[in-house]
Amino acid sequence: MNRLTHYSLVCEAPVVIPGPASRKLGDEMCKHLNIEVTGLEVRQFSDSETFVKVLDNIRGRDVFIVQSTNSPANDHLMELLLMLDAAHRASAARITAVIPYYGYARQDRKDQGRVALSAKLVANLITTGGADRILTIDLHSGQIQGFFDLPVDHLQAGQVLTDWVKDSGLKDFVVVSPDVGNVKLARNYANLLDAPLAIVDKRRTAPNVSEVMSIIGDEEIPGKNVLIFDDMIDTAGTICNASEALRERGAKDVYALAVHGVLSGKAFERLEAAPLREVIITDTISQAERPLPSKIRVLSVAPLLAKAIERIHDHRSVSDLFHELAR
Ligand code: R5P
Numbered sequence: 510m511n512r513l514t515h516y517s518l519v520c521e522a523p524v525v526i527p528g529p530a531s532r533k534l535g536d537e538m539c540k541h542l543n544i545e546v547t548g549l550e551v552r553q554f555s556d557s558e559t560f561v562k563v564l565d566n567i568r569g570r571d572v573f574i575v576q577s578t579n580s581p582a583n584d585h586l587m588e589l590l591l592m593l594d595a596a597h598r599a600s601a602a603r604i605t606a607v608i609p610y611y612g613y614a615r616q617d618r619k620d621q622g623r624v625a626l627s628a629k630l631v632a633n634l635i636t637t638g639g640a641d642r643i644l645t646i647d648l649h650s651g652q653i654q655g656f657f658d659l660p661v662d663h664l665q666a667g668q669v670l671t672d673w674v675k676d677s678g679l680k681d682f683v684v685v686s687p688d689v690g691n692v693k694l695a696r697n698y699a700n701l702l703d704a705p706l707a708i709v710d711k712r713r714t715a716p717n718v719s720e721v722m723s724i725i726g727d728e729e730i731p732g733k734n735v736l737i738f739d740d741m742i743d744t745a746g747t748i749c750n751a752s753e754a755l756r757e758r759g760a761k762d763v764y765a766l767a768v769h770g771v772l773s774g775k776a777f778e779r780l781e782a783a784p785l786r787e788v789i790i791t792d793t794i795s796q797a798e799r800p801l802p803s804k805i806r807v808l809s810v811a812p813l814l815a816k817a818i819e820r821i822h823d824h825r826s827v828s829d830l831f832h833e834l835a836r
Contacts, residue, residue, distance in 0.1 A: 523822040524567050524601070528576030528592055530585040531609060533797050534811055535575040541815035547572075551588060559584070561591040563599055571822050572601040573644070575814075578612035578631070579794040580773060586612065586631065590638040597639030605821060606640040609793035609810060610769045614649035617656075632656035644817055646793050646810060647740050647768040662827045664817055666768045666791050667694075667738075669808050671701050673766070673789055674736065682734040683707055683726075683760075687751045688719075691739060698738045705729045709737075709751045717744045717774070721754040731759030741769035742790065745776040749783035762786040769793050770807070777802050 526547045527535020539546045548564030574596060576589040589606065596604050616627035635643070636659060643661040648654065654661040674682075684704045686695030688711040699706040707726035711719050724730070735755050742748050742765065752763045763785050770790035772780075780788055781802050788805045790796075796807055813830065820827045 521570060523818055524565075524570045524572045525818070526563060526567075526572065526574050526592065526596070528574060528585070528588050530577045530579060530588070531575045531607075531795060533795055534577075534609060534792050534809070534814075537792075537809060537811035538575065538815045538818065541812050542818060549592065559587055559591055561588065561595050563592075563595050566599075567596060568600040569602045571603050571605075572596050573605045573607050573818055574640075575607040575609070577608060577610040577794055579610050579769075579771060580612075582612040586634070590634055593635065593638035593640055603641045604639055605642040605644050605818075606635055606638075607644045607814060607818070608635075609646050609814065610771075611645050611648055611653065614653055617650055617653055628653050629656045642821070644814070644821065646791075646814075649740060662817060662821065664810075664813060664827075664830055666793065666810050666813060667698060667701075669791055669810060669813065670738070670766045670768070670789060671698065673806075673808055674702060679734055679736075679764075682736050683729045685709060685724075685735050685737045685751065685755065687711060687737050687739050687747045694740070695738050698736075702736075704736070707735075709754065711747060711750070717746065719746050719750060721750050724754060724758060727758050730755055732761055735760040735763045737763065737765045739765070739767040741771050742767045742776065742780075742788070743771040744774040745772070745779040745783070748785070748788075749779045752783045752785050756784045764789065766790075770796060770805070772796070780804065 522544050524547050525539050526549050529551050536546055550562040552560045574592045578586045613627040613631045643657055646664045646666050654663055682704055684699035684706050686692045686708045696706055707729050709724055710722040712722050713719050737751055748765045755763050764787050765785055766789045768791050791808050791810045817827050
């Protein structure tokens with residue numbers, strides 16, 4: 510980047526373009542940044558191809574395209590790619606793909622023969638699309654950062670969840686990891702909240718199907734409130750099975766807290782039926798399109814993302830926004 514481009518990047522306000530998957534979140538971020546939302550036209554042709562057009566001049570600007578790649582994952586991914594290409598061809602000086610929820614993240618290894626390494630392919634596509642940097646939240650595994658040969662700012666929304674716990678006035682609780690893979694993160698939550706930790710030993714019998722084998726540290730559970738922390742709730746099998754097993758072992762009230770509310774399949778019905786007092790998620794994935802069960806509470810990551818954008822734009826450190834819960 511030459512000195513003139515660098516000067517104009519810092520002197521003019523950042524440009525935020527929310528995509529169809531993240532409109533509400535992007536609008537909230539603009540309010541926190543005190544800037545206007547940059548307009549975008551997205552249309553579908555009758556043969557289902559997507560058309561994207563940026564509605565304002567972004568020549569020479571520091572552009573942040575906000576789009577999660579949640580369901581319908583392929584449509585949202587394609588929209589993101591077209592937005593990146595449109596911004597690139599409109600001569601943006603720098604383009605950051607802000608992907609609050611990175612879909613395809615769970616396909617991040619070749620654990621059987623002849624399967625695609627989808628998380629890597631998606632990273633390649635986003636790079637080819639024209640992104641110069643990535644800003645994302647709670648990747649399913651931190652190593653996915655390495656799938657990009659671009660700077661990645663990987664935020665943790667855990668503080669949004671722990672702030673809720675502190676403000677709720679809940680006392681006498683145990684933090685629970687719903688599976689062994691999540692232990693390090695759950696231990697960090699337990700340390701931050703000064704609470705004991707228990708671990709659910711979960712077995713996956715098929716994709717999206719899980720069962721509880723045992724609970725390590727279950728002597729902590731009887732009579733206590735329980736906070737299950739996970740990175741995401743998808744079909745809700747993991748959280749609902751864990752909540753039942755914890756109640757069987759004498760837990761008082763069980764709360765589920767997760768950053769990404771994927772909530773696919775029968776998740777709503779399952780969460781309603783499960784012995785969960787409340788389910789706390791964030792708005793990395795928009796829930797605006799459908800009425801939510803009353804026990805689901807959505808917290809916003811807009812202030813966190815707005816702070817990160819300010820720092821990236823001003824070339825200030827982003828690391829103090831995410832170091833505490835780093836995996
Ligand atoms: C697993 O590794 C993840 O951290 C989540 O526990 C899992 O993806 C949740 O899926 P589901 O809600 O479908 O059980």
